[in-house]
Amino acid sequence: MGVILVHVAGDDSAPWAEELKRQAPELDARGLDAVDDPAAVEVAITWKLPHGLYRGFPNLKLIQSMAAGVDHILADPQRPAQVPVARVVDPWMGRSMVHHVTLAVLRWHRRMDWLEELRAGPTWPTGVVFDADAVRVGVLGLGHLGQAVAKAMQGLGFQAAGWSRSPKSIDGLACHHGPDGLRELAAGSSVLVCLLPLTGETAGILNAGLFELMPPGSLLVNVGRGGHLVEADLTAALDSGRLAAAALDVFGTEPLPKDHPFWADRRIYLTPHIASEINPVTATRAFVENIRRVRAGEPPIGLIDPAKGY
The missing domain is CATH 3.40.50.720 (NAD(P)-binding Rossmann-like Domain)
Known part of the structure; x- marks a missing residue:
């Protein structure tokens, strides 16, 4: 099984990785600093990952947004176009x-x-x-x-x-x-x-x-x-x-x-961008389900159309 990358810009990603492991102990969830082999990354669960990094994961099967919006992902001009992108549905x-x-x-x-x-x-x-x-x-x-x-x-x-x-x-x-x-x-x-x-x-x-x-x-x-x-x-x-x-x-x-x-x-x-805050416990349930779907060859929930932007 591949690595599940978890990255939250400007915040500590460790609690999210820990929640993934709590709900699905079989997952190898890691923050960006702990990824020693980019080829092992299977799913990237991200909020504002620095542009240009997605292309460095050659075996990436899903980019999962940690929000309902995906503009922070689609704005990356080097994002691999063949990798599906999903928003959170929670x-x-x-x-x-x-x-x-x-x-x-x-x-x-x-x-x-x-x-x-x-x-x-x-x-x-x-x-x-x-x-x-x-x-x-x-x-x-x-x-x-x-x-x-x-x-x-x-x-x-x-x-x-x-x-x-x-x-x-x-x-x-x-x-x-x-x-x-x-x-x-x-x-x-x-x-x-x-x-x-x-x-x-x-x-x-x-x-x-x-x-x-x-x-x-x-x-x-x-x-x-x-x-x-x-x-x-x-x-x-x-x-x-x-x-x-x-x-x-x-x-x-x-x-x-x-x-x-x-x-x-x-x-x-x-208000400071808190209208629809993300709950680590409930959002992680959605992440785990989409990881399961991707590994089973099924379409993820919240799949977006990059041409439309949503």
Whole structure:
């Protein structure tokens, strides 16, 4: 049996290798520093492995992302094109994403920022009504996480619809696709949630043109990638009132620089890329299953199409 490479950029990979060994003792899981024979590496489970290293493993059978996104893998120009790439498909991550988006949407809908400000008075408002019937949530990206978010929004009593690049049919959910569908979705969404993969086609998709289609006072939630957002356009949309607030979990530069203007903008809810955290125990179950599948000649769960980028 081959070596299972485990690499987490900027963190200690040892706990992940240990969890693999705990769940599947027969696996020879190692960090990058412990790989003495590159030809022995059979599966690479990685988060931001330095570019150029994948090509050094001649017998690699699978590149397994340690996240739902794979842009950090596909960005490697020397990645061996014949090796399949898989993203994580883990119910834990779906629940985590639902919790995060729900928190952002309810904070905006229930006007928590305004209510907190009243404490300085102190003021006790009367006649407050939160119109849930007017909340229409548009979800960009209808993969595993996007579908979970859309269904959760419906479960809260909100209207929900989704958009994807190509046509999709999902029971109980209005689905849009293509450029016309994107404009239609934006025009009907008081909340827009971005869960798209980052590709050449989706980079900068959250821009002034899209914001102008949305109803005044809307909310933007970006839990996709920082590259989806044109930052200057967001600030302009907030200043104009087109958007009332934005919840951002991802940024073009991470960590967000200390001098970045977003830090001082109270209309923007900032979180440090934690919307859908990865649980070592549950994610490792998914890794072990994909290792089993690859060794059995079966396609891995979460297999992506590199040409599409997801």
